[in-house]
Amino acid sequence: MNQNDLYIKGILPELNFKFMFVHIQNTLDEIHQLQNFSIECKTLLGEVLAGTLLLTAKDIKENHEMISIQIETKSSIKKIIAFATANGEIRGTIIPQQAHWDMQTSSAFGEGIFQVNKFAYHTKKVYSSAIELQAKSFEANLISYIQKSEQTNSFIKILSNPVEKSEIYAYIFEPFPETSFQKIEELADFLYHLNSKEFLYNIFHSNNENRKFLKKFNVKFLQMNEIFFRCNCNTKIENLILSMGENEINEILQKEGKLEITCEFCKKKYIYSEIDIKNLFLK
Numbered sequence: 001m002n003q004n005d006l007y008i009k010g011i012l013p014e015l016n017f018k019f020m021f022v023h024i025q026n027t028l029d030e031i032h033q034l035q036n037f038s039i040e041c042k043t044l045l046g047e048v049l050a051g052t053l054l055l056t057a058k059d060i061k062e063n064h065e066m067i068s069i070q071i072e073t074k075s076s077i078k079k080i081i082a083f084a085t086a087n088g089e090i091r092g093t094i095i096p097q098q099a100h101w102d103m104q105t106s107s108a109f110g111e112g113i114f115q116v117n118k119f120a121y122h123t124k125k126v127y128s129s130a131i132e133l134q135a136k137s138f139e140a141n142l143i144s145y146i147q148k149s150e151q152t153n154s155f156i157k158i159l160s161n162p163v164e165k166s167e168i169y170a171y172i173f174e175p176f177p178e179t180s181f182q183k184i185e186e187l188a189d190f191l192y193h194l195n196s197k198e199f200l201y202n203i204f205h206s207n208n209e210n211r212k213f214l215k216k217f218n219v220k221f222l223q224m225n226e227i228f229f230r231c232n233c234n235t236k237i238e239n240l241i242l243s244m245g246e247n248e249i250n251e252i253l254q255k256e257g258k259l260e261i262t263c264e265f266c267k268k269k270y271i272y273s274e275i276d277i278k279n280l281f282l283k
């Protein structure tokens with residue numbers, strides 16, 4: 001049994017679908033240790049991180065690209081932001097970190113916005129699209145985002161187990177453009193009768209239990225990789241300072257004597273003296 005968080009990608013050649021399975025547990029614990037969430041926030045962030053990873057299976061053509069989901073609402077939660085790359089790197093946060101609600105995700109969301117950003121590093125372009133957030137689960141919001149933005153018949157499931165331990169399982173099945181309606185129906189029928197939790201648990205923790213699935217669809221696994229937490233704030237913080245402009249920074253320096261910024265993802269503290277700032281703007 002593998003202790004690491006993993007994602008698995010593959011195809012169902014006969015049905016013309018590609019898929020991605022995700023299991024997140026240790027990475028979420030790691031982020032939780034840095035940011036100290038309420039159990040509700042930890043679980044919900046885990047769901048959003050899993051959903052962001054699922055979108056990398058859909059939307060990312062190259063490994064250097066990154067996807068983020070950003071949710072802003074006016075309920076117990078103000079903001080959620082999650083990033084993922086196609087090679088399994090994730091980071092994210094929820095504001096406020098100690099929010100509480102009755103464990104249904106739907107009551108965490110009020111009126112708001114559900115936005116997806118895709119960053120293409122080579123061209124330095126950001127592609128954004130957004131829908132209105134609904135007072136439903138995160139999974140339901142993600143599904144309506146995909147339906148509205150792309151009109152594909154993707155099947156998505158995001159499962160969390162908040163009580164015992166925050167453990168997230170998720171899948172996406174996405175049809176290739178030439179997939180017939182009949183094949184989409186066939187997969188829909190299979191998934192309808194599937195115990196998703198058991199199915200995903202067995203995918204990650206048992207080698208034999210899913211033989212039926214593997215055989216039925218002649219499944220081809222293409223890639224299995226670790227999911228891991230990484231924060232690249234070093235360069236981000238400098239860019240943030242540069243984008244604020246010298247005048248604004250100097251005002252803070254005059255008032256505080258130094259500039260102190262804490263990264264919201266990894267909680268690393270950056271302290272800049274007047275000389276540091278001068279050197280930074282000279283670069």
Ligand SMILES: [Zn+2]
Nearest residue numbers: 231233263266
């Ligand atoms: Zn950081």
